[in-house]
Amino acid sequence: MTMKPDIAPPALTEAQCLRPDWDVPPRVRALVTTRAGGVSLPPYGRWTGEGEAPGGLNLGLHTGDDPVHVTANRARLLSLAGVRAAWLEQVHADAVVLADEVPPDVPVRADASVTSKPGVACLVMVADCLPVLLSDEQGRAVGAAHAGWRGLVAGIVEKSARRVAELANCAPDTLHAYLGPAIGPQAFEVGDEVRDAFLAAAKPAEREATAHAFVPRAGTPGKHWADLYALARLRLARLGVTRVSGGDACTVTDRERFYSYRRDRVTGRMAALVWLAD
Numbered sequence: 001m002t003m004k005p006d007i008a009p010p011a012l013t014e015a016q017c018l019r020p021d022w023d024v025p026p027r028v029r030a031l032v033t034t035r036a037g038g039v040s041l042p043p044y045g046r047w048t049g050e051g052e053a054p055g056g057l058n059l060g061l062h063t064g065d066d067p068v069h070v071t072a073n074r075a076r077l078l079s080l081a082g083v084r085a086a087w088l089e090q091v092h093a094d095a096v097v098l099a100d101e102v103p104p105d106v107p108v109r110a111d112a113s114v115t116s117k118p119g120v121a122c123l124v125m126v127a128d129c130l131p132v133l134l135s136d137e138q139g140r141a142v143g144a145a146h147a148g149w150r151g152l153v154a155g156i157v158e159k160s161a162r163r164v165a166e167l168a169n170c171a172p173d174t175l176h177a178y179l180g181p182a183i184g185p186q187a188f189e190v191g192d193e194v195r196d197a198f199l200a201a202a203k204p205a206e207r208e209a210t211a212h213a214f215v216p217r218a219g220t221p222g223k224h225w226a227d228l229y230a231l232a233r234l235r236l237a238r239l240g241v242t243r244v245s246g247g248d249a250c251t252v253t254d255r256e257r258f259y260s261y262r263r264d265r266v267t268g269r270m271a272a273l274v275w276l277a278d
Contacts, residue, residue, distance in 0.1 A: 009055055012037040012076040016057070020178040020274075022245040025139030027118075030274040031081060032131065032180045033057050034257045038073035040065055044268040047256045058259070058268025060125055065268065078121075083275050085123040086113045090146045092129075094154035096163050099123075111151050112160040114143035116167040121275035127259040128251050130182035130228045131272030132157050134175055136168035142274045147232055149190065153197050157235040165239075173240025180272045181258050184250030185215070185227035188262075192222045198231060206234055 016037035020030045036046045038057030044065045045056035057073050058065050078085055086099035089107040099113035099122045113122040114134075122144035124131050129148035135141070145151070145160040165172040195214045202210040213231050214224040229247035236244055251258040259268040 009037075009039065012057065012080045014080065017080075018181070018249075020133060020180070020246060022133075022135075022176050022178045023243070024135045024137070024176050027139045027277045028135045028142060028274065029081070029277055030133055030142075030178065030272075031077075032272045033059065033077060033270045035259055035268065035270075036257075038069070038076060040069045040073060040268060043264065043266050044069070044259075049256065056268055057270075059271045060127070060269030063268055064266060077271060077273075081121060081273065081275065083119050083121045085121040085271075085273060086115075088113060088124065088146070090124065092146075092148050092150040094151060094156045094159055096143075096145075096156070096159050111147075111156050112143060112145035112163075114141060114160060114163040114167060115276070116141040118276040118278045121273040123271050123273040125269040125271050126180070126182065126251075127261045127267055127269045128183040128188075130232055131180035132160065132232060133178040133180065133272060133274045134161055134164045135274065136164060136170045137174050137176060138168065138170070139276065140169070141165075141167035142276060144272055144274050147228070149194055149197075149226065149228065149231075152228070152231050152235060153201050155235070157232055158238055161236065161239050161241060171240075173242075175239075175241050175243070177236055177241055177244045179229055179232055179244060179247035181249035181251050181254070181270070182228050183252050183260070183262055185213075185225055185229070187250055187252035188226045188228060189217060190214070190224055190226045192224075194226060195224055202234075203238070206238075209234055 040056035086102035
């Protein structure tokens with residue numbers, strides 16, 4: 001069922017989104033959306049504390065939601081930000097593209113985008129995977145990466161950071177990073193194969209810290225609780241990036257604010273976006 005225009009809710013506001021708390025120049029703008037502020041109906045709705053209600057800001061066209069609602073939600077987000085966005089077809093790999101070269105409304109297969117041009121947002125969609133936003137300290141270039149466990153193993157975070165540094169003509173170790181809402185270390189259960197993949201990709205000096213990012217699940221052999229935030233910080237540390245903010249919000253346990261695929265299966269998608277103002 002498509003919602004009628006005459007019952008459309010008020011415009012999306014910044015108060016319905018998260019603003020990354022990171023020490024970057026004022027021209028660097030960033031937002032992370034939540035469930036609230038859109039027109040989607042349950043099971044893509046907002047959470048009231050008692051259950052789902054209309055008004056969800058689902059931004060994923062591939063979720064089974066009414067495309068009319070998703071398109072309206074995307075328009076609400078871009079109206080708030082005042083920019084166009086580089087929409088990606090995320091495939092859990094390591095491709096990084098220039099956001100300003102992504103055609104409007106034509107998704108490109110990639111898991112990260114970067115730019116040094118104002119007016120276009122680097123944007124990734126998530127519902128448990130980790131969004132990583134990047135900026136240089138002068139506000140000359142920004143980037144956004146979609147980092148699920150496969151992307152982290154493949155090096156999407158390091159590749160994105162290097163591209164931002166290249167565009168900004170700076171050393172990677174001067175970058176700032178923000179880790180947005182993702183499945184937390186008390187909720188992300190993985191098997192031995194995931195732990196083994198990270199250990200195989202770890203540098204010798206990282207192996208101990210990598211192993212500590214996986215806590216065996218008591219009574220369940222071969223299963224572990226994985227800390228995506230810690231694993232992302234390790235990958236950023238490879239480039240000397242230590243100015244890392246965020247990493248304290250769990251999409252699974254915070255039902256009121258966030259969509260979670262692991263929790264609900266049929267659910268919406270949030271967006272994490274970063275751009276340069278004129």
